[in-house]
Amino acid sequence: VPCITLFRGLGLSNVLKAGVQTLCVPVQAKESWGYVDVREGAHMFWWLYYANSSSASYKDLPLVMWLQGGPGGSSCGFGNFEEIGPLDRDLKPRETSWVRAASVLFVDNPVGTGYSYTDTEDALTKDVAMVASDMMVLLKSFFSLKTEFQSIPFYIFSESYGGKMAAAISLKLTKAVQAGSVKCNFAGVALGDSWISPIDSVMTWGPYLYSTSLLDDNGLDEVTKAANAVLEAVKQGQYRKATDMWSITENVVEQNTNNVNFYNILTQNSDEMVKTSSDQTNGFLCEKLNMHSFSLSELMNGPIRQKLGVIPKNVTWGGQAEAVFVSMAGDFMKPVVDIVDQLLAAGANVTVYNGQLDLIVDTAGQELWVKQLKWDGLQYFNKMKWTALEDPQTQSQTGAFYKTYKNFAFYWILKAGHMVHNIPSDQGPMALRMLKMVTRQE
Template identity: 60%
Template sequence: MEPRLLLPLLLLALGSGAILKQSESKEAWGYVQVRNNAHMFWWLYYANNPTKNFTELPLIMWLQGGPGASGCGFGNFEEIGPLNTKLKPRNTTWLQAASILFVDNPVGSGFSYANDSSAFAKDLATVASDMLVLLKEFFKSKAEFQTLPFYIFSESYGGKMTAGIALELHKAIHAGSIKCNFSGAALGDSWISPLDSVLSWGPYLYSTSLLDDKGLTEVTAAAKEVMDAVNKKDYALATQLWSKTEEIIEQNTDGVNFYNILTKQAPTLKEPEHEAIYLMRLYQRHVEHLHKDQLSDLMNGPIRKKLKIIPDSVKWGGQSETVFTNMAGDFMKPVIDIVDQLLVANVNVTIYNGQLDLIVDTMGQEAWVRKLKWPKLEQFSQQKWKALYVRPESTETAAFYKSYENLAFYWILRAGHMVPADQGEMALKMVRMVTQQKP
């Protein structure tokens, strides 16, 4: 791995042309071969704070969902990076509070790629193993980050991957194979317990007047089929039935947006020409929309030219469908037990969720938290949540949170699935709280 350390090129659009301008923040990026024929791309931004050097702030790794979505693309330009998709500065970039390491994972997401069809990950164990190879190489080459607090923040399926990666990283640090100061994992609208999400869809939509009695009955019946398949550990069937449940919800709600119930922007599904039609529909609904035209044009145009190391044969997001289909057998498996192991190992775990999210609604998150076997769960549950405001003079409640020892939960109001995109100021405040920074 030969990362580049450069002053970033801040592209400022001027009509049909553009000029390049240097900013103060530093960047580095590169590839790591994590297995034979498997290459993962990472992109690091050093913290850009007016009063603090990056050595005084933590390092955050951001993992996107899907599986198959690109953190270097979507998370970077749509949510928390320094620039938006129009290459304008973002007021709520997390670089104000931390250095950010974006990674395109699993292999095949974003600019990451596989040279052979057998190299795509098929389960969480492989995803975690690949990431540990990358992190070992990263911290070895970027020794300045070895002692800084290191957090993993995530979204959606990225939360499930984060849980698995965090546990293996914790073990590796104690075994002495990776040198880093791992300080916690944050699970945002995370696919930790797919079944608990599915079972809560009907009640959540009914309580928000998006289902009537008949619709609730239909959704509940479909969710029960998913539950039966999961209980039998037939996860491939559970994924298929999950897709069917989503279709029933769309039919009964006039196409509710699974990512924010107040916005009517459900993806337009093409009729797939694929033997596993339900998988293609799932991909179109939950991954393809993260590779929309404007972002795809940006990543395959100006960004590719800037990075200079992307192989000619690699198209940004070009293997994302393959990533998704290869992980289908693992998709509906819960990882509540992994979160339990993290808590028992005294790893700091933060859960945060958007109030308006449907796909991973807060009711479902609360349901799996109640299933934790962590000995201190009762004390956590007894805590009274506290209201949060974006700034001291604000009068509008932005979130609630509660914590006990190494578990914290944030309820982010007026946010959907992509919390930083919907409520950027509150998300940034949460980051500072999780990483123990003073306002």
């Protein structure tokens, strides 16, 4: 596919405003994509970029599958064009693309997300167990089709609710590989700013905001009261109610912080974003989908759809996203700490990483659930001192800290929000270095 030389420097948004109908998307690396029917009436879309390194063949580099959050956020859209893919949202090359260090497989997961779709709403997933079962069908199909990747180290990286799904998928994949039903070299999972123990995140919102001077005493009392209502619903096993109370708690936070951005506390939500999210019951998803909604949606439903050439006419990118969230609402606030424990016990490599400025899944909450693990190495891990990592962008400045023991690691990414990998507001270069460390390239 030829590059968009005629429009270089014009910017995608200006091209679209000008009414240009044909816009070729530049190819930055060898690519492949397609659909897998994971169940009757359930169709999952995947998009693979082969590693594009000047120093190594893709056969000598790992394969990474990226899973977005929500549930309902699109890996092929957000993860690809906003975070780690070869091109940014304006179709310009990304300097910190993970394709420089690995082949990257984006999957629109669960079904109904992004370009993935279901024939009826009844076919949408209800919980992470169903999500994991669907993914086993996709991975079995993928590795059967792309046999060259069967022996290459395969890692799952994730963000937000994607981490909750990644944990469940990794455990099921570990068993599938052992049983021989999926042929791949599963090497580990990385849980980025992940919704592993939702209540631990919610219960630390107030103290975190108070410690950073974003709440006063009155605000802390109001947020704590709202968070305790979420906790009570969780204790009673009323998880759908807990999801509703979680959304109310988000609104209480916004009202007391003059609309702090849940994804990076040093920035602020626009009035339009706050209006959009407060009008919905699923604020997590809505805020995520509306961060760059207009231009990204136009990109995915315009030039990218045209480039791919396989998206059914009746499918709109992101069209079923809200239905995905609603279908999963009863599972949303359930913890999966026990699944992480099972992964560690099975010998799987598990990495946790978190952005310092993230609120929605704050680091304090992550540390709480990690300390709940029954993993036999936890006591030694807790006694270890962390190691500083230099910021790749600024010499002599600390960009992160990390600890690793046996098959568990934790990375504290400084000056980063929820989307650790994003540029320019977060820490793309540091995230790329972390990727290389986790995949044993450093």
